[in-house]
Amino acid sequence: MDFLKSAVASAIAKGSSFPVSLGDRVDIGDSIWALHNGTRRSKFKFLIVHVSVQEDGSNCSVFTFDIGANKSRLPIAKNAVRKYRTLRHPGVIKVLDTIENETNLYIITERVVPLQWHVKRRSISEETAKWGIYAISSTLKFINEDASSVHGAVRASSIYTSESGEWKLGGFDILSSMKEDDAIIYTYGSLVPDAARFTPPEVVKGGWEAIKRHPLAAVDAYGLGILIFEVYNGNCSGGDQVGKTTNIPPTMQQSYKRLCAANPKLRLSPAHFVEQGKKQGGFFQTPLIRLTEDMESLGLKTDAEREEFIKSVSELQTSPCTLKANTSHSELDNLSDDFPEDFFKMKVLPELLKSVEFGGGGPKVLNAILKIGSKLSADEFNLKLTPAIVRLFGNPDRAIRVCLLDSLPLMIDNLPQKVVNDKIFPQITSGFTDVAPVVREQTVKAVLPIINKLSDRVINGDLLKFLARTANDEQPGIRTNTTICLGKIAKNLGQSTRSKVLIAAFGRSIRDPFVHARNAALLALAATIDSFTEDDCANKILPAICPALLDREKLVRDQANKTLDLYVQRVRKFASTMPETAIQAPTVSANEPPKSDARIGNSSDKSWAGWAISSFTNKLAAADGQIATAATAVSQAEEIPRSASVPQPASLSQTHPVEPFNKPLRKLAHPLARSQSDRPAPVVQEQDDWHEADDGEDVFDAWGAIDGDEEDGADAFTDAVSSPRPSLSNSTSKASAAPYDDGGEPDFAGWLAAKNQSKTKNALPKGLSKSSTTPKPTVKPKAVAPPKKIDTKPKDEDIDDGWGDAWD
Template sequence: MDFLKSAIGSAIAKGGGLPFSLGDRVDVGDSVWALHNGTKRDDGSACSIFAFEINANKSRLPLAKNAVRKSRTLRHPGVIKVLDTIETEHNLYIVTERVVPLSWPVKRRSLSEETAKWGLYTVASTLKFINDDASSVHGAVRASSVFTSESGEWKLGGFDILSSMKEDDAIIYTYGSSVPDAARYTPPEVVKGGWDTIKRNPLAAVDAYGLGILIFEVFNGGFSGGDQAGKTTNIPPSMQQSYKRLCTANPKLRLSPGHFVEQGKKHGGFFQTPLIRMTEDIESLGLKSDAEREEFINELDNLSGDFPEDFFKMKVLPELLKSVEFGGGGPKVLAATLKIGAKLSADEFNIKLTPAIVRLFGNPDRALRVCLLDNLPSMIDNLPQKIVNDRIFPQMTSGFTDVAPVVREQTVKAVLTIINKLNDRIVNGELLKFLARTANDEQPGIRTNTTICLGRIAKNLGQSTRSKVLIAAFTRSIRDPFVHARNAGLLALAATSDVFTEEDCAVRILPAICPALLDKEKLIRDQANKTLDLYIQRVRKHASTMPATMIPATAPTEANKPEARVGTPNDNSWAGWAISSFTNKIATANGEIEPTTSNGKAADAEIARPASVPRPAKPTPSTQHELLSQTLRPPSQPLNRSMSDRPAPVTHDNGPEEEGDDVFDAWGAMDDDFENDVDGFTAALASSKTTSPVPSSTKAPVVPYDGGGEPDFAGWLAAKSQTKAKNPLSKASTKTVSTNSGATRSTASTAKPRTVVVPKKIDTKPKNEEVDDDWGDAWD
């Protein structure tokens, strides 16, 4: 059996069967133990290993075995937590939680006063437990016996001579002086009378003296010898009196660790600090009343930044999360939780906080939701994008439609924080739909914030939806009755001018800005002018890069065609170009009259006419030239012509009033010109008054016109299209004019009443281009 035990111990000593892996060695100073960082093999968690090599320290083997035995049995929050102890033939191992020697920060003097008091309170409380409850004596209290855990808490170790005073053969009596550097820390009574004097003095006297030396070390960075014990250098004033009583030479007058704690906990005592109070209250936070919880949170807010962050991460944070989720901690506790969480690394945040945050976003408590949204900027960097898209944003969307305006407003503001973690599908889909609702919210502040939000996230929107959404939202905001909403719309347009095309700027945005130039509020007018100038400059800059014209170059066949005259910049009249063009048209039309034949006679073109119309009298050679010079048009003029191309009315000796009738009829026909189409043209032409004035100098016979006949317009149009000839006397006048001077002319009032005859529909219609030619010929 002994052989099997020895074989197993040898295998373990070689490291093959150890439940941990040894890491780097940690400097622990003068000690019988070698401290290593380690890792547990089963779960990979960090740990510390105190290793003792038996063959190298056989004289101190009883101290190591005593430490192993006491570590297994002693349990207290202020004592190093032991995970396992392993004894082999060659080594002894104590596996504990990961710890760091307190001597490191002590030598660097990096401990703040509040942290030092908090740690000393923990050590003093632990010694009180050892002395009073366990009836034991530690015997080696010093900085090298104290360690700090991952949570920053001070843990008491160094149990090499820890002994129960109920044992007659306690190891402290025999091996008390075997502890490394014992002479420097031994109490004066022990130096004189040996360790057996413990039996004749108060049980806590030795540990009280060690606590006093530890206080001096913490505040002064070390301890050189017994002559420094009791000196108050750098000791906080409130603690000096009690500290002196710990270090007094008479052991019967020394203040025990328990009494030292009691004096420090008195009202106004040196242990009445926010950190110590929080440490005591944190574990019972879920059981506190609302008033007590609020007091605790206020105490937590008063803590400065020099307190141990590790303690908040490891101890305070888990308790706060429990209180928020299950103890009704409310938004104040949540705010304190997120404040501590901001100091975590990304990995620590995902492990400790992310699951709780996801659950809290689903909590129906509006106060918690608002608190989460307010603190979202401090934690968004630590939230993975997948978590934000899949789990957080879907629960946030209920805030856009919440009945409480404060929730809707905070949700809109939170979009700016979360936008960079959302994918394109959510941004250009669900998010824009919800923002469209808040843009029409009944609360003007929410509408304003939505406009600001859209302006800030413009870069994140897709190109296919950006212009359409932003222009619609901003131009709508400019018309908002709330003055700050209008101002936000103008500011957003100014800030996002580079995301719109020049065409959008000129066609859609500038017209929307212009009404704001006359806004009733000066704030809006000023901002509208600034935004308008910004867009006008951009449009002008773009216009300067555009080509002068997009009209294609003139074809070679059209190079010799005369160009239409247009007005020049020197024309002071606004209608100068129109008059010039009109004059050019007349000049061109006059050049299209049929030339005379070689014998001086005009080419006769027989014009088709209806039987009811008598053949007009053939002009004599003496009057032919005069007739051609006047070039009267046919009475049936197309309605779509300007009155300026019609011949001036013939002046008669006795009828100035007759001229007025013709002018009125012409203006009426021109008015109808803009209202009738091509089909109405024939009917209007048939019902209009026709007048064939005859120059008085020709004395041509008047041909009576049968008003009841049916004019043959189709024949006339056909003849016009075939011969292109112009006959100024195509029809007789409906009025008879007396050629005798002084004779009375016949008027429409004495003539037979005319009846309007609706022309018959003729199947034969001239081609479109022929009608166009007729309209162009009429400008002669």
């Protein structure tokens, strides 16, 4: 009915004053206590309306004892609470708080897990077992000798493991000081669960009072023997198994037997057991135990002792990130699976970080830190290592920087993208320009693990600028690694810069004097073939690969052939999908009568000059004036602009042949654009003169065998095409005395007459000369002949056939 009460009353009724939120219950077997996982709360905040309790999130464990259900065992429960409060030792469970009320007893401790879980699963490695047994033996030594007490219930169920993986001693139900005459162990020792199964032989015979007549440590020594048997065998069913050496390490068997001796006076005390194990070559001489001992007293060590500790830690690690290659393997590498990871995370890692940042631990210790950090979760890594790594990247020590760059693959997954892009990469960039080649090379290699954590702006901006520097580095190995790096990060480059950068970089590397740089460029081209268009493949990449086909090194030649084959196959495959031609077919109206194809120059003509003649004849057919004679057709044809590659026909009125041109044509305004009223009357010429031009002469002869001044001929051709051309006059000696009104057109006839007077007169070619008896027609200034339209219907004789005969 708590939900019906007020907020304050409800909080108090539900134990709002309790400093821990109870979680799941943990199975610990037969015990008078129930174990729960818990979360610690902060102090109360009393508000006007209600009482609020905040949780700080730290983990803890809570041992609870129900007084109503176990009244007979209440004395030993209260004894445990008292001993937990007063007994302090690194090997004992750390107590945070204890609470007693009328119904329950609570012991709030650090977060622990029962050792029995690992014992039942047989998941304890030999190295960890020795380390844990050593910790419990040392704790019992303290209880027996320094505290003059007897634990009385040493077994696997009394041992717990902390978050750091360390073994902690608990189960203080009957722990008693032998200085007390009324010690609780004498009266209530038998109330401990399973006491009969683990009780020493002398207690079975004479009761707990018998321990007064025997060595103080005899009971706990026997319990330590039971613990060792359980750790290596999983479970101990009774006293008949105690002392058996099954699965016990050979070096420990002799001392183990003495712990389990039936005669308590012959038993080896925990203190002597530790002493024998610590002898030279003893079973407690392990790297993990040595490291633990040094860690416990690191704060009390001198500088020289601290340096020795760092050196011992370094010996346990591989040092691949030092400037000189080191291929030796350490003990820690060989036993890394046996070592408790939590111990390194919680205990070793913080001390190593202090050593690197403030104690000059160097790259060896840094490598140990990064190896431990690779086993951390992302949250743990960001909490414990990320801030230190960001600071270390700014360290001027080149050895540390090289170690960090070499270890980036181990930690990059745990580093947030924003941290890498904004904090780490700006510090890495100094390595691209470092004076030490090893730093520059490791910086180039470090691009690969961090490329996915960089933004597009950084990749296509700063990164490419630095890689452009290393691509021209004086060290051939750095140039080669830059080429390999570009090939592997090609997919991360922007679409607008990818092909340009890769073609330029790989093209330069193909010409590199270092053989491996050339080979790397060819391999990179083969790997990034999908990054280029087919046009780039044909026009830029294939020409760059071809020189490598004749490289001095067979390694390069073989790779060049392989890469060339890949690109040729891609180009051919794309070419097979292209249309046969890109020329658009002319569209013919349905009502337009079909036109007869010319004998040459039509779309079906496959000769070398078919395209040129086709363009010429098509433009002739488009003229909208009437062709009275063949000569007039020639005159009008010259007025039509034509391609620079189309041969010019000979002018009927030109007395000096035009030399072959060597200047570019200027764009002409089409003469047919003038209105019909502005056009001059077409000049009519006799049909017989046209046929004379065909007799015994070929057009090619007239075009290609022009003599005279080349420069003047070129100038004449350029001047002729730079202005609109008037209709040709049939006069061969001089221009008409009465020029017509050409509306501002240049006086071509007058220019031609002046040109002829300045040079020696040459005879016109055969067919173009005119009879002296031919009367000179009189040109009327303003007489305009009515325009006639071209008849596009098929005729028996095609005017263009004369042009075709001239090219044959």
